[in-house]
Amino acid sequence: MTPSPWTKTSPTAVLVFADGTVIEGHGIGATGQAQAEVCFNTALTGYQEILTDPSYLGQIVTFTFPHIGNIGANGEDIEDLTPAARIGAVGAIFKADITAPSSYRSAGHFDQWLKSRGIIGLTGVDTRALTAWIRENGAPNAVIAHDPDGNFDLDALKALASGWSGLEGLDLAKDATSGQSSTWTEGPWVWDQGYGDAPEATAHIVAIDYGIKRNILRLFAGLGCKVTVVPATASAEDVLALKPDGVFLSNGPGDPAATGIYAVPVIQKLIDSGIPLFGICLGHQILALALGGTTVKMHQGHHGANHPVKDFTTGKVEIVSMNHGFAVDGTSLPEGVDETHVSLFDGTNCGLRLVGKPVFSVQHHPEASPGPQDSHYLFRRFMNMVRERKGEPALAER
Template sequence: MSRDLLPGVTGVLALADGTILQGHGVGALGHAVGEVCFNTAMTGYQEILTDPSYMAQIVAFTFPHVGNVGVNLEDVEQVSGAAETSARGAVFRDLPTPAANWRAASDLDGWMKRRGVVGLAGVDTRALTRRIRETGMPHAVIAHSPEGAFDLDALVAEARAWSGLVGLDLAKDASCLQPFVYDEGLWTWPDGYAKQAAPRYEVVVLDYGVKRNILRALSSIGARVTVVPASTSAADILARKPDGVLLSNGPGDPAATGEYAVPQIRALVDSGAPVFGICLGHQLLSLALGARTVKMDQGHHGANHPVKDLTTGKVEIVSMNHGFTVDRDSLPAPVMETHVSLFDGTNAGIALKDRPVFSVQHHPEASPGPTDSLYLFERFAGFMNRGK
């Protein structure tokens, strides 16, 4: 972690405290600023790098071997947009390996170049991960120059000047611009993604940066899915006469997004319609019900997090991606805690006892990760059935 550049260095990660991590540049040329987090998933790098929840973040992969399955057109998680509305950079232990998979349409390095994601390989990601665990997620600039031409002082200054995620509403940028209908179901072997036949429910998804697999999971339970922008009013949503409303995942500070989202979510809850929140949607629902959210030191990013469903006693291994959390001590009396992280005891789910309203901090749709929590979409369908 020296400030003196070694021969042959073509990529750097400049931390706000002045530390410089050196290595080989990967993917797009240039530089990008963001918050550095680590992800412990062993698979799913394409889904991670295209998840809008990683907007304004640089992802350090703890698994050393990345790139072996290449990339394809089907595993992109964001519905639209490019690197500006998903991960800004990626840090690897080893150089991405050549693609060797029947689904691969491209190698990872070339895909990152075309997409505009700046990468850095050859870094001691274990040391970086320990640093984040001890001191929190740093602000940093990741840069790639084939000539090794870096103004290190300027990069550090840019990292120090970046305002960070606290107080930042990113959902408005990650959201769609106009409503649209989505009808693709979950992936199955050997057919791939099936098209929906005869929908049984009308579901409106408030898009704060929705993952495509959430929409697929809804379609697979028989929902006709209409996705609407994050700023859509409760009145406009209820005018569509939905059987249920889903509050999606997304990036940024939930308190900032809540300035315009919380009043609309309260109105949706008061309407009696079934409401299901995921990740940022969970945090926004919690805010609407009277709780508060706080920034985490290292966050939860991975596909191997143990969570306990307090309503069933079942322990699930889930996919998580969040840097803010709901303060469990701030949950008001009408709200029941339903899930808890077994890593650190933080809140991972809530529900109302007297209304069809619930949410989880983790990602039941996975992609990447296990499908232990996929049943939550069936639970949502059960609430919609009772309302018919």
């Protein structure tokens, strides 16, 4: 078994790679074990939003920032639509131990929150060294395990890690979707007030839930939208029967090609209907597939709240929030589909639009949560497509 360069004595939690590498540390949060892919996130804050993002289903998040969890946890900074289902990351890796909460917004200790979410935590790890390893070698399959007594069968854990299929070929949207239709009415968060009621609705948006985030829905509601959320497996006929003014394709976990088996025919029919269409993250990837493009598994993925992206339609560079391990192959986009955004880290595709139709999407997360709000204008861009189709004046993009 390969010795670990990140060893800590008397371990109560371990991370075991498929190649046999073992990382030891102190366990927090839930006990037990979970198979997943290990990625890293470079955000400095917003750890609750990160860990409850359904797009992290099937993943263990390594936080590069050393002090995570010290402001505690609350009931507001949650992104999954159905918290009782606990859809999100299955594990988390930290440098420093968690201290007592020190924020006026805290409603409890981070360790207890992790337990309530079923997330296994590992502290005392050199997360920067682990991040450097992932950047060199790619995101590995691993098992994270927590036992307060420190009893681990490392050979069995290695076998579990090496036996896991990984994310390629996995349709996880069916696991992440809320599974039923619902209406969303909560507006964006306001400092010292919390989440308020949305203004009176002037448009109806149907959001297909592949693992949707709450703040996406809040921003739509804040722009005067009635939002109806439908499951990932909803048919085009189901969506069109709701008479939407626009359709949104949400973020979500897993391999877009696997989800696309049933989602692509639906999206193609929605495109043919002429209704404005907007996609984010997994929704962007599946839209690309529906338009004739292809997707690829990334070496390490993009996860963080500080990624530079250029919008070719405005010429501006934005700092954005990202969370994806698959990407659209920009060279595969057919004639009539324009590439609108690219990552300035590695040149990968981050946006597209269908020429002559009100259809576009982005790879990054313009709703932030957590992250900068540079790309909020994209929601207004979509609403202007909706308003143009309804014969209404445009909103200012800002």
